[in-house]
Amino acid sequence: MDNLIEQFIQYLTVERGLSTNTLASYQRDLHGLAVFLDQSGLHVHQGTRSTIIAFLAYLQKEGRATATISRNLASLRAFYGYLLRSGQIDRDPTVNLESPKPEKKLPTILTIAEINALLDGPSLSTTTGLRDKAMLELLYASGIRVSELVSLNVDDIQLSLAYLRCSGSTSRERVIPIGETAILYVKQYLECCRHKLLKHEHEQALFVNHLGQRLSRQGFWKIIKKYAVLANIRVEITPHTLRHSFATHMLENGADLRSVQEMLGHADISTTQVYTQLTKSHRLKDVYAKAHPRA
Template sequence: MDEILDPYLEYSALEKKLASRTIRAYSNDLRSFNTWLNERGVVLPEAAAADVAEYMAFLSSTGYSPVSIIRKLSSIRGFFRFIQASGQRSDNPVELLHSPRQPVRLPHAVSVETVAALIDVWNADSPISTRNRALLELAYGAGLRESELTGLTVSRVFLEEALVRPVGKGLKERLVPLGGAAVRWLSLYIDTARPLLAGGRSTPVLFLTYRGNPLSRMTVWNIVKRSAEMAGIKEHIHPHILRHSFATHLLRGGADLRVVQELLGHADIKTTEIYTSVDTTYLRGVIDRYHPRSVGT
């Protein structure tokens, strides 16, 4: 199986520059499909469209969600595109298959007041508190993903210019301006707290644990969860909500959709347009609450 999958996975990593966890997901999806095919006397490179369609039906019948099935079908489609392009097969059995309809999930944003309460629980009374405040200010102030926060290096933070250059999906870089609060707390963290956490060791990563190691994504989740608990916030809060709120609050304030797309690092504007649906819901609530012909109707 490895000799079949390895060239495709290497191509996805080196040429398409996909993240390692995406490569692992592709590998798991394709190995599962291959096992299912082998039980029916078929090998992966020779699967027909009917085999793929039957496998999708099997996944649905065993309780997989449309989102999971769409992802698995995407993995299979990509593999067959690769072997077709490399001349190992003349057709792509997945090309004409339609993905299940995916439910539209609107991103959940919280109010400006909730974000402020979440961030304000941390101050400069310890290196960890300073780090947490700087991290949350950056997450909300620049709309960074968890992976961008944990992978950010000191060399990618330009405090004098008030800019940060994160590395996003597909190893794509972008420049994001920083607001005054993010600059102040990042400056304080880098100058005072980070050297104490680093303990004299040289490390390029910006956010460090108390042992001087890079923060993990799970640690970022725990920081946000702990912040919500300390602030008495009852809503379910996770790091990506700060990114959602960053985008929603910008649009609500009148920012151009294309600008928000660039700030978020979205390759497709359709991804950013989801946030306009959220803001429309907010606007509908304003009309229903305040318009004289809507109140009480």
């Protein structure tokens, strides 16, 4: 089988121009199959659907991650497809084999203490610091996406009525209530800072960068990562971290699932239900920490 693998790798190198790392990945996966077949007393030409399923089951038993098993199956598909096209086998044993379903990981959220540290990071004595404070407070207060935050116009937020309007990926407008703290800092930003950043009076964007233009999503994430470092937050900040935290903290404090679904703009409530798993997990951790003698 080693010769067949070398032929296949040569084919991938010449015909498909794959990177060295990708080729090494193929070679590693196929070597694993070769060892498995050898231990089973089989030649590669004798590989059947049952053989491939047994190999994937072996990988699972060895504790390989779902993503790793899926990658192995992709390598096997490419290899056996090559052997079939080159006339070295009569039947591809990987046809119609389904990849294992990816594991659904619960979203990462910040604790209340981490949220407070993050939101307290910006300096209120500077123009950009007050802008950053207003953005972070508004994002956590509303649970909107970062793309929705930077798309807000001045007219989309009604501070006197304590709500904002935004349109998500479905273009369906939703109205979201916002709290007093967010209102306070957005009001200060509008009154004291925004006009200092503007270059053109006709700019409608609520949050603008140092060029006076609408802040980009990438620009915002440079900002939030800076404050995550200042707050000594060790978990990886993602574009949805504050949104996940908003939803989880709302449910932990008694908000009903339908209301959180509406605020997040989820079309399907099953998407929102993942946060109930997080709240259950956090409650169990709290109970354990308080009750277990060695916790």
